[in-house]
Amino acid sequence: MNTEALIANILPPWAMAVDTFEDHANVRLFPAEAEVISRSVAKKRAEFATARMCARKAMESLGVPPQPVLPGVRGEPQWPRGVVGSITHCTGYRAAVVGSSAEALTIGIDAEPDKGISTGVLEAISKPDERAAIRRLAREHPGPSWDRLLFSAKESVYKAWFPLTKRWLDFESATVTFDPVRGTFFARLLVTGPSVMGRPLTGFSGRWMASHGLVLTAIAISARSDKALQRI
Incomplete structure (x- = not known):
């Protein structure tokens, strides 16, 4: 478990992040969580449990007591009242990021191995x-x-979009452009978004980094500012 999460480098100070580069044995799950993954293969159980461990440690930073974080209809984590957050896991990495609902409007994070994808994908x-x-x-x-x-980046966009809309978003429903120098990106929505903070949601700004054999992306919108909704 990292004392300072890698993904914290692309997040604002109010976002509490916990990550790890390995699965942890003997993670205690709540009964409802254990039931959710009871039929999963060992690898999936391990990544689910470790991600929940990260989530609970992150929530602890907000003063939130340990409690279940169950997947919703689309697999999204269902956070306790007063908590906004996001979870990611890929080969060799697990992370959870949370903020209080007084501070955070929505959060979307994603980590992937830093290697190319196939042309078809x-x-x-x-x-x-x-x-x-x-x-x-x-x-x-x-x-x-x-x-x-x-x-x-498109995974992070979806994770930031869904809590605001409760609607699916296809990969082709947003176009992403990167700033390779500043480590930022902007996702322009090609579908009608909801009204957020008094105006239509048309896109998300985020940050990215490549480190430790991973690429990481994050969108974190403060409930006190709409900066992350603006093009950087």
Whole structure:
């Protein structure tokens, strides 16, 4: 368990993050959580349990006592009243980020291995202009797997979108552009969003990083400011 979470580097100070690079044995789940994963394979049980351990440690930072974090209809974590958050897990990494509802409007995080995705997957999640931009980034700013970053950013977009709308969002329902120098991205929504903080939701701003063999993306919108809804 990290004393300072890797993903905290792309989050605001009010977001409490806990992560780990390995699964932890003997994580105690609440009965309802154990029931949810009782028929899952061992690998899935381990990542679920470790992610819940991260979630409870993150909530502890807010003064929230341990309690179940069950998946909802779309698999989204159902946080206790007064808590807003997001969970991610991929090979070799688990993380949870939370904020109090007084401070956080929505949070979406994602982590992926820093390696390319297949052409078929890229075409399924992106539009031609996004693929062209990814190719330019790969030529001009080699380093991270830009195609995987695109996938990760769209995962974070969905995780930030769903708590606000309770609606599905396809990969092709938002276009993402990256700033390779500032480590930011902007997702422009191609569908009608809800009214947020008195105006229509048209997109999300977020941050990204590549480190420890991972690419990570995060969107964190404060309930006190709509900055993350603006293009950076």
